Amino acid sequence: MGLKTPEEFKESLRDGREVFLAGEKVEDVTTHPKLKVAVETAAFDYVMPEMPEYRDLAVVKDEKTGEEFSRYFYRPKTGDDLLKRHELMLTASRLNYTTTPFAREMIDSFNGCVVTAHAMGNKDYIERTDAYLEHLKKNDLSLAGAITDVKGDRSLRAADPKQRHGDYYLRVIDKNKEGIVVRGAKVHITAAPYVNELLVMPCRNMTEADADYAVAFAIPANAKGIKMVAHPFDWHRGPFDFPVDLPVRSHTDALVIFDDVFVPWERVFLCGEWQYAATTVYNFAYLHRHTAVTYHIAWVELIVGLAAAIAEYNGIKRASNVRDQMTELIFYLNTMKSLARASCMDNVVHGGLAIPNPVTANCAKYYYANNYHTITKIVEDICGGLLTTAPTYADWQDSEIGGYMDKYLGGTANASAEARLRVLQALRHYPCLGMELDVNNIHAEGSLMAARLAIYGEARQDLELYKKLAEVLSGVTKTSWEEYVDLCEDLSKIGKGDSEV
Ligand SMILES: Cc1cc2nc3c(=O)[nH]c(=O)nc-3n(C[C@H](O)[C@H](O)[C@H](O)COP(=O)(O)OP(=O)(O)OC[C@H]3O[C@@H](n4cnc5c(N)ncnc54)[C@H](O)[C@@H]3O)c2cc1C
Structure with a gap:
C-alpha cells in the first residue's frame, strides 16, 4: 500500500x-x-x-x-x-x-x-x-x-x-x-x-x-x-x-x-x-516521557513568546522584575530542550532498540510538569488582570463602545488595543493556560509520582557510588590511589546510557 x-x-x-x-x-x-x-x-x-x-x-x-x-x-x-x-x-x-x-x-x-x-x-x-x-x-x-x-x-x-x-x-x-x-x-x-x-x-x-x-x-x-x-x-x-x-x-x-x-x-x-x-510499561514510559517533553517544547515556545509580547506592549519589558521573570521562562524552556536532547544522546539499548536515557527522560518529564504552574503563574502575573477580564470582540466591533476600547485598552505608543487583546486571547485559547492544561501537564504521560519512582528506581545504584565517594573523601574508607582512580572512572560512566538489557 x-x-x-x-x-x-x-x-x-x-x-x-x-x-x-x-x-x-x-x-x-x-x-x-x-x-x-x-x-x-x-x-x-x-x-x-x-x-x-x-x-x-x-x-x-x-x-x-x-x-x-x-x-x-x-x-x-x-x-x-x-x-x-x-x-x-x-x-x-x-x-x-x-x-x-x-x-x-x-x-x-x-x-x-x-x-x-x-x-x-x-x-x-x-x-x-x-x-x-x-x-x-x-x-x-x-x-x-x-x-x-x-x-x-x-x-x-x-x-x-x-x-x-x-x-x-x-x-x-x-x-x-x-x-x-x-x-x-x-x-x-x-x-x-x-x-x-x-x-x-x-x-x-x-x-x-x-x-x-x-x-x-x-x-x-x-x-x-x-x-x-x-x-x-x-x-x-x-x-x-x-x-x-x-x-x-x-x-x-x-x-x-x-x-x-x-x-x-x-x-x-x-x-x-x-x-x-x-x-513492557517501563520501556514504553521511557520513550513516552521523551515524546512528552518534546511536544511540550512547542507549547512553551509559544507561551514564552506571548509573555514577551505582552511585556513589550505594556511597557514593562525593561523593568528588572519582568526581566527576571522572562529569564525564568527562558531557563524553563532551555532546560526542557536540553534534557530532551540529552536523553537521546545518552540513550540505553534495550532489546536492540535505542531508548531515551531512563533517568534523564523522567527528569525531563518531572521538571516540566512540576514547574508548569510556576511558569503559568509568571505569565499571568506579567499579563495583568485583563487576561481574564478583557471585553469581547463583539464589544470591540460595536459602533458605540468599540472606539472607547481602542482608546482605553491600548499599551505603549506602538501597541494597539487590538494587539494586546489578541495576545491575551491567544494565551487563553492556545494550549497554554487553564485548569485543563494544568491537569494535563501533571498527569498526561504519567503522574509526578510515576516519574519520581522511575528516577529513583533507575538511579538507585548510582547513589552507592556517590556514597562511596563521600566515604573516601571524608576518610571513613581508606582507599589506594589506584582504587580512587577506578572510582572516578565508574562515576564518569553514570548517565552515559551504555547498558544493554
Ligand atoms: C490529557 C491526558 C492524556 C492522557 N493520555 C493517555 C493516553 O493516551 N494513554 C494512556 O494510557 N493514558 C493516558 N493518560 C493517563 C495518564 O497516564 C494518567 O492520568 C496518569 O498515569 C495518572 O493516572 P490516573 O489519572 O488514573 O490518576 P491516579 O492513579 O488516580 O493518580 C492520582 C494521584 O494518586 C496517586 N496514587 C495513585 N495510586 C497510588 C498508590 N497506589 N499509592 C500512592 N499514591 C497513589 C498518584 O501519585 C497521584 O498523585 C492521559 C492523561 C491525561 C490527563
Whole structure:
C-alpha cells in the first residue's frame, strides 16, 4: 500500500467504530462538529510527508525494498535515530500550530512490547511484533496507546478480591486456539476515537496472582465489543473572539471499554507473563516521557513568546522584575530542550532498540510538569488582570463602545488595543493556560509520582557510588590511589546510557 494521503487517513476512520460523545452515538468522527478538529490535528502526520522540505524527516526508505514508510515505524538503534524522531515530533508540533499530531507517537507503546519480546527471548512474540510492524508500515496506520486502567481502589492490586469487581484492570477472561477474549476499560486514551489501531498494555507491574492482567496486544479501533466515550472539548473560538485565520488544533481522549473483545493470537504480545508487565510499561514510559517533553517544547515556545509580547506592549519589558521573570521562562524552556536532547544522546539499548536515557527522560518529564504552574503563574502575573477580564470582540466591533476600547485598552505608543487583546486571547485559547492544561501537564504521560519512582528506581545504584565517594573523601574508607582512580572512572560512566538489557 505505501504512504496514505490525509484524505485516505480520514476515510480509514469511517469504519463503523463505536464512539459516543455527550450521550450520543457519533456517526462519523471526521465530520462530527466536536471531533473533526481533532481528526484534522491527527491528519497532520499524513500531511508532513507531502511537504517536500520535510519528506526526508517524516519518511524513511526500507533498506531492502526501497519502499518509503513513516519514520515513526523505524526502529531507533542509535542516539542519532532518537534525535531525528525528536526533530520530527517537534517540527510537526510547530507546523501543526503547536499541537502534536499524536497519530503515531504512541508507537512508543508498541516499542515497549518489542523490548519485552526480546528481553524474554520469546520467538513467537518476536515474530508477531515483527509482523505487526510490517502491517503498520505497509498500511501506514495510526495508533493510540491504551495503557491507563480505571484501577478502582488504587491501594489494591488488580486481582485483589477486595476490589469491587475483577475488571478494574483489563484482563484475559477466555482463551482458545484462535486467540484471547479481554474485558476491562482504559481511561484518558488520547486520540483513540480517531486512529486505526489501539495498542493495549498493563499500566503497572503485576504479581503472579495478577497473571490474567499481564496482557498486551494490538486491536483495530473498530473491533467488535470496543466502545469509546469521547471527552467533549471546546476549541474556544466563537463569535466573541477576534477572528484568526489559522486553523484550530486540539486533541481529545476517551474512556475505551473492552466488552469481551476477541484478539487473535498473532496480535497478542504478552499473555500471563506477569514478570514482564513492568518491562513492557517501563520501556514504553521511557520513550513516552521523551515524546512528552518534546511536544511540550512547542507549547512553551509559544507561551514564552506571548509573555514577551505582552511585556513589550505594556511597557514593562525593561523593568528588572519582568526581566527576571522572562529569564525564568527562558531557563524553563532551555532546560526542557536540553534534557530532551540529552536523553537521546545518552540513550540505553534495550532489546536492540535505542531508548531515551531512563533517568534523564523522567527528569525531563518531572521538571516540566512540576514547574508548569510556576511558569503559568509568571505569565499571568506579567499579563495583568485583563487576561481574564478583557471585553469581547463583539464589544470591540460595536459602533458605540468599540472606539472607547481602542482608546482605553491600548499599551505603549506602538501597541494597539487590538494587539494586546489578541495576545491575551491567544494565551487563553492556545494550549497554554487553564485548569485543563494544568491537569494535563501533571498527569498526561504519567503522574509526578510515576516519574519520581522511575528516577529513583533507575538511579538507585548510582547513589552507592556517590556514597562511596563521600566515604573516601571524608576518610571513613581508606582507599589506594589506584582504587580512587577506578572510582572516578565508574562515576564518569553514570548517565552515559551504555547498558544493554
Ligand atoms: C490529557 C491526558 C492524556 C492522557 N493520555 C493517555 C493516553 O493516551 N494513554 C494512556 O494510557 N493514558 C493516558 N493518560 C493517563 C495518564 O497516564 C494518567 O492520568 C496518569 O498515569 C495518572 O493516572 P490516573 O489519572 O488514573 O490518576 P491516579 O492513579 O488516580 O493518580 C492520582 C494521584 O494518586 C496517586 N496514587 C495513585 N495510586 C497510588 C498508590 N497506589 N499509592 C500512592 N499514591 C497513589 C498518584 O501519585 C497521584 O498523585 C492521559 C492523561 C491525561 C490527563
